[in-house]
Amino acid sequence: MSLKLGMAVAWTWIFLIVFLVTAPVLLLVLLGWLLPRRSARSAGQKIRIAFVHPDLGIGGAERLVVDAAVALQNHGHEVEMFTARHEKDHCFEETRNGTLKVHVFGDFLPRRICGRFYAACAYLRMCWVSLRILLLSFAGGFHVLIVDQVSICLPILRLARPHGIIFYCHYPDYLLTTKSSVLKRLYRFPLDLMEELTTGMADQIYVNSSFTAGVFAEAFPLLDCLGIIPSVLYPPLNLQDQDSNASKAGELSFLKPGEQLLLSINRFERKKNVGLAIRTLAELPSELFAKTKLVLAGGYDERLPENVEHAAELEALAKSLGVAEHVVQMRSVSATQKASLLRHAAALLYTPDREHFGIVPVEAMYARLPVVAVNTGGPLESIVENETGYLRPQDPKAWAECVAKLLRDTELRKRLGEAGRRRAREKFSLEAFGKILHGSVEQLDGDLSKKSKKSE
Structure with a gap:
């Protein structure tokens, strides 16, 4: 078998596998919308917040997530962080000195296969993390979930029935990759479709600048047509x-x-x-x-x-x-x-x-x-x-x-x-950022509480 034919066969299998994954994700999207939210928290109970991030290393996105977690913790909320990778010698101090509680799930899963398929592997790792959060939800769970970078896990997190999900979009993922060949475009098509559909499952979407907000509207025309418009929340400086x-x-x-x-x-x-x-x-x-x-x-x-x-x-x-x-x-x-x-x-x-x-x-x-x-x-x-x-x-x-x-x-x-x-x-400032995010968390939790009281 020639190298080209072998690559074609490999890509075909990958394409089929991605589509096999897409179908259950779409079912999860529907199921996530149909399931009722978790009942309102009891009086005096703190709002429990989970942050879900693919890799807690050192970078601008990681700095933002850590600052957001610290800001909400300072507002009196219970905050925990979930990730697929966290190395103590390559991370921000708050994630290793006990300031923030960090859980690592899925580190055994590959980050790439043969130097390729970074997106598919990232999606797989985030789905694994989300499944672990779903399991934890049966023992209490979280009131608000905050996710960034990878939206593919939102359907799974919806099954945990939180009061609300906030998604922070640093930049549409599919714009960060080049589609240099037909096979690459075939591989990316279902992933890009899932990104748009799952991003729309968040109750509140934030982007990091007006520039990104404009790109968001162009990248996700379906969401734009549905009137799903993100709000700008500038990354903070502590x-x-x-x-x-x-x-x-x-x-x-x-x-x-x-x-x-x-x-x-x-x-x-x-x-x-x-x-x-x-x-x-x-x-x-x-x-x-x-x-x-x-x-x-x-x-x-x-x-x-x-x-x-x-x-x-x-x-x-x-x-x-x-x-x-x-x-x-x-x-x-x-x-x-x-x-x-x-x-x-x-x-x-x-x-x-x-x-x-x-x-x-x-x-x-x-x-x-x-x-x-x-x-x-x-x-x-x-x-x-x-x-x-x-x-x-x-x-x-x-x-x-x-x-x-x-x-x-x-x-x-x-x-x-x-x-x-x-x-x-x-x-x-971190104070300005934290005030906006705290208000969003309170609103999502408050909306659920109001609905619960009406149903009573």
């Missing part, structure tokens, strides 16, 4: 944690007296477009370049091929442009290390294109750091042009002009930095 980390910030050994620092904070992934920061450095006037360092900091997992490959690609790019001696890679930095970088940097270079939101610019603004970012996506909502930073197209020369201006003018950096701190405090 100002107390930021202040605590800043108080522990230290010196940077690689930064010599008289040198200035440019900072990029992103995971080592190609979609983060970090090469733009290196090209910007190469375009700086020689007198500024000679005394400037660029730090590429961010999440890095040596088990992920893309992380390893892209780190090497960035090193190669720096060498090819003759700036390697001015570029420093810092992988999987701690909160204290990040605070040290933010304290000593002259500007943040935020390079992702069409980023859904991006919490890093907000962190930088709170640290009084001007931001230069691509003029698309979430940064258009977080950064104010000429007030907290600069928004520019992906042109290294245009970026270098902004950076040179900041490197030369201390007063300009100070003015933009102070404005950024005010904006971060007023618009993106």
Whole structure:
């Protein structure tokens, strides 16, 4: 059997298996809508909330989920987190120091098969986690469920009969993949259909920016026609944690007296477009370049091929442009290390294109750091042009002009930095985020209580 024929047979089987999975999911969707909700909680009983997230590692989505859980816990609710993966040496402190109660189910299931089928494996793992939550529901269960990233598990969670389900959509999953072949499109079709149908099963849908809300409407036309419109809830910044980390910030050994620092904070992934920061450095006037360092900091997992490959690609790019001696890679930095970088940097270079939101610019603004970012996506909502930073197209020369201006003018950096701190405090605080989410939880629980009283 030829390799092509073998691949065709394999894809055919995968296609059939996916469809076999789709049918019961659709039945679960119907059953989930027909089942009555759990009876109202008794007087004085706290609202029990379960967060369901695929992988509690280190990233923007994970930071949001952890902050949301802590915020609701601070409002007096009982909060527990459920995930398929949680490694104590690669997670946020709140998930390992006892602040949050974390349950791990399904870690034995594969994350990929032969380097492929990431989505199908993620769906399988989340369904397994949801089945375990369903089993727990027979012994009491939860009043409100909060799910993000993967909606395929909502039909199963509906069977647990919660008072309400909140789904936080960071970005439609099917837009995060390329459909480069007919077979890939056949494989993705049922998954994409299930994503749209199951997303609509949430009682409240939030997205992380107005940009994502627009993408949501385009990606899910059926939900849009049904009038299912998500609300915008910006990811929060825990100002107390930021202040605590800043108080522990230290010196940077690689930064010599008289040198200035440019900072990029992103995971080592190609979609983060970090090469733009290196090209910007190469375009700086020689007198500024000679005394400037660029730090590429961010999440890095040596088990992920893309992380390893892209780190090497960035090193190669720096060498090819003759700036390697001015570029420093810092992988999987701690909160204290990040605070040290933010304290000593002259500007943040935020390079992702069409980023859904991006919490890093907000962190930088709170640290009084001007931001230069691509003029698309979430940064258009977080950064104010000429007030907290600069928004520019992906042109290294245009970026270098902004950076040179900041490197030369201390007063300009100070003015933009102070404005950024005010904006971060007023618009993106954890308190503001928690208040909105708490109100949503109370409303879902209250609506159920009202219905229960009417039925009595």
